[in-house]
Amino acid sequence: MNFSPLRDFVRIQSDNTPHVEDLPYELVERKGLGHPDTMCDAIAERASRYYCLYCLEHFDRVAHHWFDKVMIFGGEADFDYGRGELTSPYTVLFAGKAALRCGSEEIPLTDILRRAAEDVLTEVTTGFVPERHLRVENRVVDHQGPGRGVSRYRPRDRNDMVALGDSGLTSNDCNLLHGFAPLSRLERAVLDIEQWITGDEFKATNPDTGWDVKVFGSRREDRFTLIVNMPFIAADIKSFEHYRQRAAECHHAMVDRLETFLGMTPDVLLNAADRGVRPYLTALGSVADTGDVGAVGRGNRVNGLITPMRAMSIEAPAGKNPLDHTGKLYNVMAHRLATEVSELAGQPVELHIFTSKEAPLNQPEEVVVRIHGWDGDAHTEARVRDLVTGALESTDDLTRSLIRSGVTMW
Template sequence: MLSIQRDALSVEDLPYELVERKGVGHPDTMCDAIAERMSRYYSLHCLGEFGAIAHHWFDKVTLYGGGADIDYGRGELTSPYRVAYFGKAAFRVGSAEIPVEELMFRAAADVLAEVTTGFDPGRHLVVESGVVDHRGSGRGASRYQPATTADLVPLRAPGLVSNDTNLLHGHAPLSRLENAVLGLERLVNGAAFKERHPDSGWDVKVFGSRRGEAFSLVVNMPFLAAHITSMDHYLARKAVIQAELEEAVGRLGIGDLRMLMNATDRNGRPYLTALGSVADTGDVGVVGRGNRVNGLITPMRPMSIEAPAGKNPLDHTGKIYNVLAARLARQVHEEFGGPAQVHVFTSKEAPLERPDEVVVTSPRADEDALAALVDKAVAATGDLTAEFVETGITLW
């Protein structure tokens, strides 16, 4: 059922706005990425071996960080990262085993190597499994204990129904503050920036506020301890990077800007890590505690509380409709102009192409054209599943 609301207001019209982003090296974001990478590796293995995908979910990943020896000119991990997976999956199809623990290690190792500097999986990673294949309520044994490949689900399978009851949201366009917060983290953790500033760490958190036309940004970015020789050196390097970040925000047309970088050093403590994340020194990460699918934490906007990373891409609407809502909001804005919001509700066992309710808030949308756009989007859930598996979709 499609409902249209016309009273769309822009967040830019609000007198006050708050936005946050946890960077790719933050332990919570690491867990999102590891969970989703595991789902993808598992799905690809099943497709390669069996031509279809076994049911699974790995959306309860936790990371508890290691220990490190850190001082000026020195940063070394002394205790490994520990990644624990919790969820459900098939361990075999008939007598053919699925190498679940091997895939777990590879997923965690690949992600952590991408979002730290100097990570060595052989020395720096321990993986623990809490994944089971127990039968769920109302489910047959074939769901997590498939006897043959006929019990698996091919890509773009017709007739699938929702695995859960979910409520998802999306909005577009991003505000100036949202673009600034998202853009800064992506800048700092981009390849070109790391080449210019190899002493910069990955655990970047950006918090932004706007009061009227006055913008305030707090940026936390660790430096790699091995590259920093003294407090004076640290402060000099921080000043260079802060100036570059302020210039980048200025290019977005934001003139009234106040930026605070690495607030902890106001107490005389430099922000240094061994590999670029506070996970180096025991901090803990959990799936779902960070960014939403648009890459931001936006308390002034409707926000889905679902944790999509690691969920089954075949039929878990907490994952599929999360991306659908975000993309559909962007399409509505681009097609009709003005601010747009999309809210999707589905009950368990509802057909994937027929969610219970889709509510679109748009001040200008033509009703017939909007209905066609929504129908096309929800009819293409199989394409979303294929994209999750074949190329991957960033959910954080």
């Protein structure tokens, strides 16, 4: 795939609109590890990775697929102070398309999908036992249109699959993706506090806390307010008084963390429903214990946040084929490039990528780079252009990285 300098699709512009930090009001949200929507994103992405790895191991190529239509139907739980048990399992529904076999050799898709669901749910809940707590429904098909010969979903042999680094790959769809950098103070605070609450250090000293953490952040001028929803594991909480004690201890730890992080004291409200006498308890640490439903694409964007004050793509990258689904590749690339350009220019950056179906992966229709307060100097423009074209020429490296570690939005 050779880059043609004749078609100049990269636009580098100065952005003179107010930066988000200069706005009088800002809102940010993050859905945590145990939120049903985040679970679905993680399961879909894990399924794609496992499917790619299976294909590479057995065929040295990757079959076409997309698993970005995962849903979780929550179970039912019996819990009270000092006890908690899941009495009806979670159901994970996979819908999408994929090759089910290569020639006569079957690909064990249901096993791959189940392992993805088991691994994720075991990691983001407390006491999850797949054999008792999980049911998987596989609705993935390999259907093709009438009159078609070889389908991407029905390879006759490994040669009908796609090799990593294939120079003939093109965009599978029309997509519009966005990225920005750096994160604002509020965005960093919301991201940090959720990752800390669901991280190893906090969980080691607070094992009675759940995983379905949701953080809302607001900034009015320089006043920061964070609302944190965090469940507790019912079996570890002896009474309402014990619950209030543990919530107060966790609240104090969060304030200390945020004071260190922000250099100021924010207003923090933990578990708003506690304004009455309603404790936030769960059996395994998620509202999926009590029938809540999750779906891919309804939660965090690629940078781990929901940022309504920023340019934000509605593409759901989790579970998409990492070889040519530009809704995934360019989604990740836009944020990474925005960070690199921001570090280079020393200014906030907003970056947009637009591509059409069948466009070569290294030549989308447009890449627009907006640098806040940029003076238009030729040296910076040349270096930014090199960064953009270099990233587009290296999509195969990004694909390999995504297969190894996936898209992280949690």
